[in-house]
Amino acid sequence: MNDPIVDEVRRIRRDYAKRFDYDLQAMAADLRKREKQHQDQLASYSPRPARRHKTA
Secondary structure (H helix, E strand, O other): OOOHHHHHHHHHHHHHHHHOOOOHHHHHHHHHHHHHHOHHHOOOOOOOOOOOOOOO
């Protein structure tokens, strides 16, 4: 089954990785830089409380 949206996301991801020669550290640095440039567009969520597990 071909999903055009999934295909587009995969193509964009592949092109982005190729721009950085598949260097994960370089991609992470670029994403951090972009986050600083667009802080007003970032989502911020409060931390979830820890769940308690019942012990036997």
